[in-house]
Amino acid sequence: MPTLFKLINGGLITKVDPTASNQDLNPQEQIQPHITLRTSDAVEACLSRLSQLKRISIEFLSFTDGRGYSMARLLRERYGYREELRATGDVLCDQIQALSRCGFDAFELPDGTRLTAVLTHLRMFQQNYQADTLQPTPWWLNVEQALPEQQDV
Amino acid sequence: MYRYTKIDQATIDTRVRQFRDQTSRYLAGELSEEQFRPLRLQNGLYIQRHAPMLRVAIPYGLLSARQLRALAEIAQTHDRGYGHFTTRQNIQFNWLQLTQVPDILEKLAKVQLHAIQTSGNCIRNTTTDHFAGIAPDENVNALVWCELIRQWSTLHPEFAHLPRKFKIAVSGAQVDRAATYLHDIGLIATTARDGDVGFRVIVGGGMGRTPRIGQVIREFLPWQHLLSYLEAILRVYNLKGRRDNKYKARIKILLQEEGLEPFKKAVEEEWQHLQDGVNTLTRKKINAITKQFTEPKYCKFETKDDFYKTLQKYDKRFGQWVKRNVHPHRVNGYVAVTLSLKATDRAPGDVTADQMQAIARIAERYSQEEIRVTHEQNLLLPHVPKKHLETVWLELIELGLATANVGLITNIIACPGGDFCSLANAKSLPLAKAIQNKFDDLDYQHDIGEIDLNISGCINSCGHHHVGHIGILGVDKQGEEWYQITLGGNQGTNANGINAAVGKIIGPSVKQADVPHFIERLIEAYLDHREGQHERFIETLQRVGVEPFKEYAYAYAVQAD
Structure with a gap:
């Protein structure tokens, strides 16, 4: 049974009951409309209902299946989806920073995954080169980053 | 040399910490072999036949003397005293201990080197012309654009798990020395009439099992849009590229299955959404990277600096070396010098730790502390004053690095082959040596003239056999090592206007012991058919066709049977 981790207010992670993904959420949340897309599906499949959806799960068939990352960015950046975007299936702790940068804000990780480990991985890289859903501007808008001269190689 | 900014240094330092953690979790059994595999590959670590192999990135082939010294130190301390330079301008260490790799990466990070994305299904090290920035025929200095692509592609959150590996090459000169038509994306930088830079965008080239020459999907992409356009191509590939069969997963297969026009349309549609977005480049950014x-x-040299031309006349060996290994420079008074790593006493591309230290010293004295790695697995001193040419030559002779064979038949590109690599069907290194021995008479080599002979131990074609004028591919025949011979490959447009091409198999494969003589017969066919002293092998082949070559070579093979 996977453990669910959620990003709340852009930073905090809360560990939710392992069974949460199906059963023990408050009743209101459970009846909220949601959909699961597999990484082999096209995001366009859910566009007609997008404004009603409160949760989209993208199920990774394998953690090396990178389609889910592009799907997430499309949902967030092109189609303006603002509600929960959950990574499910074969997801590794090591990937959650990249997943969050692509717009995921909930992660079902293998049972036993510790909150501290998730936090470490989530904030592994302090600065990133690329613009993404968390950092709307790429690195070159802050270009005055040169190291002092003695750092020449 | 490119100097790191804070974000560059922070990124690689963090990557070292991350990899140290991943390695210890693997060793503690917290990560399975299957989980660790893609993670270590994204950091250049393979498990090979004998030991783990670490591939260190040398971004666009640029190395400082200090970096080369650090590589020498690693070769000495952690490996067996040597390293192997690759066709993708990287270096590999073949005899490491997994437990030491995090420490090695930490040492590399101290000199602004890393192994990020040198393997795995991600965007690999961007390669370029080894004469970038110094070539007289250059339109645009590709180094700045390569560095920009390095930054954009490093740990890109969306493109770390592509269907397959992804290689980008950039050329900014009239002659394409970066094999841009044989990469997933090739970029040829040119300038428009108003002087503004733009790129010809070529997609879907590659070697391996299904060799393809890339196709142009944009004739002139203004520089401001380079990253958004790359992002559009990568996104289309990431979503649509095949993941059901790793042999059909490269972008070249997607392009082939979709067709050029539909593929182009998909990219353009994607780009419509990204165009003029956050990835649009500004002059300020380009200037910042350039800085x-x-x-x-x-320096401006007072004395007449080409007295070496006189020496060239009197010392034949020096003359041959200048002719083959010394190259023009855009600045008066300077030349570039190739250090041939293709002497017969070592595997192509191998350099010992002692040699690395010595090369670093020579670079400090005579080449502004800079060294480059060429995709032909040689090293280059890019800024040598002509007045020091003889001294440099004498020092290189001492080191065994002055073999005057650049562009000649013994300048063989070869993969590590069956001696090291677990994928190989056949050995490449002993064969390279046998061919080099067959043609060890330098006068004869010079008479044969320019020719590319490339050897791969298997169809993954790390030895670029597809684009050798003569290509040799190791195949397995019931447990025996045989070799398939191709003719007519070409790595890029050259001064004579011959375009990039994939070689064609000319007939049945040949036993290992027969290959050197078979090659000799191909050369005899060429010498008998060439028109005048200056027609090169590839030109004769194109003029007379493959038949005379087959006749010469297989006539012998039949006799031998």
Whole structure:
């Protein structure tokens, strides 16, 4: 049974009951409309209902299946989806920073995954080169980053 | 040389910490072999036949003397005293201990080197012309654009798990020395009439099992849009590229299955959404990256600097070396010098730790502390004053690095082959040596003239056999090592206007012991058919066709049977 981790207010992670993904959420949340897309599906499949959806799960068939990352960015950046975007299936702790940068804000990780480990991985890289859903501007808008001269190689 | 900014240094330092954690979790059994595999590959670590192999990135082939010394130190301390330079301008260490790899990466990070994305299904090290920035035929200095692509592609959150590996090459000169038509994306930088830079965008080239020459999907992409356009191509590939069969997963297969026009349309549609977005480049950014490159300090020499031409006449060996291994430079009074790593006593591309230290010293004295790695697995001193040419030559002779064979038949590109690599069907290194021995008479080599002979131990074609004028591919025949011979490959447009091409198999494969003589017969066919002293092998082949070559070579093979 996977453990669910959620990003709340852009930073905090809360560990939710392992069974949460199906059963023990408050009743209101459970009846909220949601959909699961597999990484082999096209995001366009859910566009007609997008404004009603409160949760989209993208199920990774394998953690090396990178389609889910592009799907997430499309949902967030092109189609303006603002509600929960959950990574499910074969997801590794090591990937959650990249997943969050692509717009995921909930992660079902293998049972036993510790909150501290998730936090470490989530904030592994302090600065990133690329613009993404968390950092709307790429690195070159802050270009005055040169190291002092003695750092020449 | 490019100097790191804070974000560059922070990124690689963090990557070292991350990899240290991943390695210890693997060793503690918290990560399975299957989980660790893609993670270590994204950091250049393979498990090979004998030991783990670490591939260190040398971004666009640029190395400082200090970095080369650090590589020498690693070769000495952690490996067996040597390293192997690859066709993708990287270096590999073949005899490491997994437990030491995090420490090695930490040492590399101290000199602004890393192994990020040198393997795995991600965007690999961007390669370029080894004469970038110094070539007289250059339109645009590709180094700045390569560095930009390095930054954009490093740990890109969306493109770390592509269907398959992804290689980008950039050329900014008239002659394509970066094999841009044989990469997933090739970029040829040119300038428009108003002087503004733009790129010809070529997609879907590659070697391996299904060799393809890339196709142009944009004739002139203004520089401001480079990253958004790359992002559009990568996104289309990431979503649509095949993941059901790793042999059909490269972008070249997607392009082939979709067709050029539909593929182009998909990219353009994607780009419509990204165009003029956050990835649009500004002059300020390009200037900032340009500023991070140290500008070589060229002197104006008072004395007549080409007295070496006189020496060339009197010392034949020096003359041959100048002719083959010394190259023109855009600045008066300077030349570039190739250090041939293709002497017969070592595997192509191998350099010992002692040699690395010595090369670093020579670079400090005579080449502004800079060294480059060429995709032909040689090293280059890019800024040598002509007046020091003889001294440099004498020092290189001492080191065994002055073999005057650049561009000639013994300048063989070869993969590590069956001696090291677990994928190989056949050995490549002993064969390279046998061919080099067959043609060890330098006068004869010079008479044969320019020819590319490339050897791969298997169809993954790390030895670029597809684009050798003569290509040799190791195949397995019931447990025996045989070799398939191709003719007519070409790595890029050259001065004579011959375009990039994939070689064609000319007939049945040949036993290992027969290959050197078979090659000799191909050369005899060429010498008998060439028109005048200056027609090169590839030109004769194109003029007379493959038949005379087959006749010469297989006539012998039949006799031998």
